[in-house]
Amino acid sequence: MRELGEMGLKLQSAVKIQRLAVETSDLSKCDPEKVREEAFKIRPASMRQAKAGHEKTAEIKTAEQSSVDVDLEPADVAEEKVDSEAIQSERAARRPPPVNSGVLPLPWKGRLGYACLNTYLRSAGTPVFSSRTCRIASIIDHRYPLQDPTQPEHATKNRPDKTQSPDIQRGREFVQELGLANARDIVKMLRWNEKYGIKFMRLSSEMFPFASHEEHGYKLAPFAADVLAEAGKVAGELGHRLTTHPGQYTQIASPRKEVITAAIRDLEYHNEMLSLLKLPEQQDRDAVMILHMGGTYGDKAATLDRFRENYATLSDGVKMRLVLENDDVSWSVHDLLPICEELNIPLVLDYHHHNIIFDPSIREGTLDIMDLYDRIAKTWTRKNIKQKMHYSEPTAEAITPRDRRKHSARVKTLPPCAADMDLMIEAKDKEQAVFELMRTFKLPGWNLFNDIVPYERDDEPRKESKRTKKEKKSGNTDEAGEEAAKLIEELTWKEISRPALTKGWFKALPGSTFSELIEITDLRARNAGRGIVDDKPQQDPWSILIIIMMFEYFKGDESKWKPYMDVLPASFETPMFWSGAELDELQASATRTKVGKADAEEMFHAKVLPVIRANHEIFPSSQSYSDDELVQLAHRMGSTIMSYAFDFQNEDEEDEEDEEEWVEDRESKSTMGMVPMADILNADAEYNAHVNYGDDALTVTALRTIKAGEEILNYYGPHPNSELLRRYGYVTPKHSRYDVVELPWKLVENSLAASLGLSEQQLDNAREYLDMDEIEDTFVLDRESDEPNPDGTFTGSARFSDIPEDLRDQLKLLLKAVRKVDPSSVADKRKRDEIQHSVLIKALDALASQYPTTIPEDERILSGSDISERQRAAVTVRLGEKRLIEEAKSYLSGIASDTALEETSAPNKRARRSD
Ligand SMILES: C[S@@+](CC[C@H](N)C(=O)[O-])C[C@H]1O[C@@H](n2cnc3c(N)ncnc32)[C@H](O)[C@@H]1O
Known part of the structure; x- marks a missing residue:
């Protein structure tokens, strides 16, 4: 067994080295034999451990950087080259299982829970959920009475009337109403859970928006006391466990005073919410608040000292509920168990995090941790609190720690915990993930939810998409917009799609038909035979918008967007257009290396030109343009987008609730678009206006008195x-x-x-x-x-x-x-x-x-x-x-x-x- 574990590790390092070789963008130099040789060189265990810590910081940084540099960055282009199917398959084939354990806790007697959001109820005709929230600007807006206070608010017809005098309490009541609506839905979720055999749930920290905010915060009693007591009564009757997980910024070991003050406020808020449930005695004790230790601030011992010191100052109520959880960056179970034992704090074992910062000298997975089970369990029993654990799995294709941080949508197995554990399943599909586990292992209650089909069923009345709403409202769809949207659909993608490897043979079979939208792919490298993939090339929001803008440009006077296009600049001051001498003025600034002109042009050649060239009928006037001229035009559109376009969140993403977990590296699902007028505001680091994106209207709110003639300034972000x-x-x-x-x-x-x-x-x-x-x-x-x-x-x-x-x-x-x-x-x-x-x-x-x-x-x-x-x-x-x-x-x-x-x-x- 041990040997197998080591072999797994070596293979993993081989994959890692291979990936790194690829990431340095030198595929040709990546000699697999050499890579394997390298990987099998054993390094001292201490070095490997030290390096693991680094990897994490490095990766987090990369993730942050990539979220800023949307598309034209060299890294992205390189990334694309890297992600060839062969490499992906190879990596996937070599990955170790998420949990290395021969133990399955069956027959299962425990409770399986999910965190905060019920996907089925959230997307029901009348959505049920506990995370309605708002922006601070809305709280401030709602300090003013509605234009007609006798009527419900309307996004355009009955808004807060800024000509009247503001009242702070009125703004607070607005946000508190959201909290009450959230809290009222707890009972509905509890009853639903009960019906389908679930008895454990995490309450959303966003239940009462901004309740722990320094300026806009508020106490929950008395206004929410009754609603919460009602929820607690139902939870009590049903024997339902409720817990919370304050966010990652709630850290009591930070060296910064203001962070600690905010963390204590947040813990008091969570404690008040749980206490107002007035649960029966044992359930009240079990209603814990899970916290991460947070950063290490360069010195773990000093951080632990600060934790001890600040923990001592917490109220008894908070101390009764506080539980520490191992994280996937800095604080492993091994780090936390001693302090938990010392301070009488229960420790929640999160398997997913543990599997990311494991001790590689033993093996990946849970075997090393099982020796600590008794000690971990004691941190709970000595406080007479029912133990709980967290379980999730990395996404299927995950290899590196960075990949593995992403939770998979569902989980495939149970960890080797006690069979009567309270196990919180932290997976994106929430209750559906719990159902899947119940189904897989025929856990108690698995036969209760046969009438629940996945939450996206067609017969459930779903929320209308905002676009449809707008279209309906105007009665007449904006033709130009629709035309542009349809354009992408109409384009034939074959010229730029991957070469068909096996489809020709398949198509030749008598009687076969084959959709142009899918492709057969060869997955034998990962022992998966053939598979079907979506055949559309991965066009990103940038290239799509560039193509649409070029389409409108070629239409000339015919384009309904012409008057708008005419006011947009035709030349730019960004370094992309500077001469070499002008760029030299930047001297040693790293910006000099980030202009990205060559990468942008590579992208135009790969993603924009082929579409235009393959679709003469859609871009007729483009035929008189040379490739160079098309590239120049793509530059112009790209730069316009860079300065003027807006990001739009996709509908699905908007509805998604935060995992309330350690920062996740989510894939961007945004779309980009031009919004005439909304893009008219200039900006500065100090600004006086805020743009609000409503469902039906875009409004600009002045944040302070603006004098006549003074420019209205927006905020583009904390950019250097x-x-x-x-x-x-x-x-x-x-x-x-x-x-x-x-x-x-x-x-x-x-x-x-x-x-x-x-x-x-x-x-x-x-x-x-x-x-x-x-x-x-x-x-x-x-x-x-x-x-x-x-x-x-x-x-x-x-x-x-x-x-x-x-x-x-x-x-x-x-x-x-x-x-x-x-x-x-x-x-x-x-x-x-x-x-x-x-x-x-x-x-x-x-x-x-x-x-x-x-x-x-x-x-x-x-x-x-x-x-x-x-x-x-x-x-x-x-x-x-x-x-x-x-x-x-x-x-x-x-x-x-x-x-x-x-x-x-x-x-x-x-x-x-x-x-
Ligand atoms: C979204 S547009 C703002 C409206 C733009 N001024 C126009 O003419 O339509 C962003 C562009 O405005 C200009 N801009 C915005 N804020 C500025 C400022 N504080 N100083 C100078 N130029 C600014 C920059 O050229 C930037 O690329």
Whole structure:
């Protein structure tokens, strides 16, 4: 068994290395034999563990970055190349099962639960759910009475009347009404659950929107006391367990005071909600609040100390309900169990998270954790609370930890828990996932829900789509819009689809018919024979909108959008259109490398031109255009979209409730579109208006008094000037608070080598101890900036407050590695801390020196009058980055001198630490 486990691990590393080789976009260099050889080299277990932590931070970062850079980024283009079917199949074939265990807890006597949302009831004719919410701007709007308070509100005809005087209580009642509607639906869900054999459910944290908000928060008693007591009474009668899971930002071990204050408010809110249910004694004890420890802030021991300290200050009510859960990034079961035992806190074991940060020296899965079952169970029994566990599985194709973080829609098996466990199934299909498990294993109640077909059945009256509603309302669909929407459907995709491998043979069979929309694919590499795939190429929202805009453009005067297209710019100030000399003005700014012109053109060639060329009848005038001219036109449309288009969430996604779990990397399902008029507002980091997207109308709300002649400004987001320039072609002084600078790891390494007098060979030897696959090659430094105030202004300024945690960690790893190569070069831990700061300062110096001009020189250039707009923008970007580098250096020097001071004043402590 053990050998098999190790073999699985090696195969996994092989897959990982292969994937990385592919991700560096050099498919041809990926020699499978070499990859396998590499994978079978055993590294010390400690290194592997350390690297696992890194992988997580690196991946989270990538996910964040990709959510910003929607489409034209090189990474995306590379990603597409990577995702060839063969590689995917290979990876999938090699994946280990989600849970390695021979134990199935049958016959099952426990309760299976689902979290927060019942998909069946949510999509019923009259939706039943507990997460109705609103925006803060709506609370503020509803401080004003309705135009006709005797009539129900209407999105256009009966809105809050801003000419009257506002009343804070009125706004609060508006949001509280949403909470009451949410709470009233608990009983409906409980009764439904009971009917179908489910007796365990997590209540949505969004039950009472903004209840724990600093400014807009409110107590639940007395207004919600009766509704909650009624829900509790029904839960009591039915023996239903109710729990909660405050969100990931509720962290009581944060070093930031404001985070702790907010977390305590949120815990008190959850506690009040559960207490007002007035459940029978045991059920009340079982109504727990699950919390994650949160970040490590670079120092787990210090974080645990803060946790101890802050936990002690929590109210008894909160302490009675608080439960800790292992996460998939930083805090494993092994980390949390001791603190849970120490502080008398139950520990909820989440198998899915555990399987992501497992100890690879044992094997993936649950075997290592089973030895801890007794200790985990005791954390519950000694408080007389019924134990619960969380179970979910990664998506079927998941291989890397990043992939595996995504929960699959349903689960295939049960974990090896006690057969009477309360098991929360955290899967996207919620109650349907529970049903599937019940069906698979014929668990008690499996025969109760035969009348429940999957929640998307056609005979259930479903919510109308908003588009249909609008169309109906106008009585006459907007022809131009409809025409554009139909365009994509009409296009024949064959020219750009994958070559048909096996369809020809299949089609040749006598009597066969074959839809053009599907394709037979070869899945033998993963032992799955043939399979059917959707044959449409993956057009993304960008290419679709570019094609539609080009379609309208070619129609010329015939286009109903012509007047709108005419006011849109034909040329742009974004760096995409700058000359080489103009780009050079950006100096060492990372923006210089992010222009993405070549990648954009590659995308046009792959996704836009083939569609146009294959459809002369739809784009008749395009025939007179050369390929180059089409690419230029695609650039123009792409840049227009970049500056003017809006993202629209798909209907399905809007209805989806948050998993209330650790951050998930969801696939984007958005669509992009042009919205004339809505795109007319300019923007700045301090703004005075907010655009509200209603079902039937788009409104703009002033956030404060706007003087006559003053420009109405929207908010495009907390972008650094470099990003503002890249996307929109402008910069503003106010956006400099969000400036960032990218520090290449190479500079840190060089600076370390210089500080310790290491030779290139010694540095290379140290690198051998690191898993280079996990090493980040750049780190983003930025300032800490508060959110803008509700009126769009800022109270304080942004300040540099810390070096990124992953940079610190990576540097620590390197220092440890250097110590192994040359123990005399880094004497002890204290020395390592000192070195860290000076190394980073030197690295920042090196970074600053890559910019040929100094801060005063840039300031002089900017104050001059003979400077073009493009130059002004470039100098503003580079100057912002230089100033940030200086701030980071002063911060580090400050810490370094504090440490020195501490050492001179506390020699005993120092002596202990260096032991
Ligand atoms: C959505 S449009 C805003 C309306 C646009 N000004 C127009 O002419 O229709 C975004 C573009 O407006 C310009 N813009 C927006 N805010 C700006 C600002 N604060 N300063 C300069 N230009 C701005 C940029 O060219 C940007 O790409």
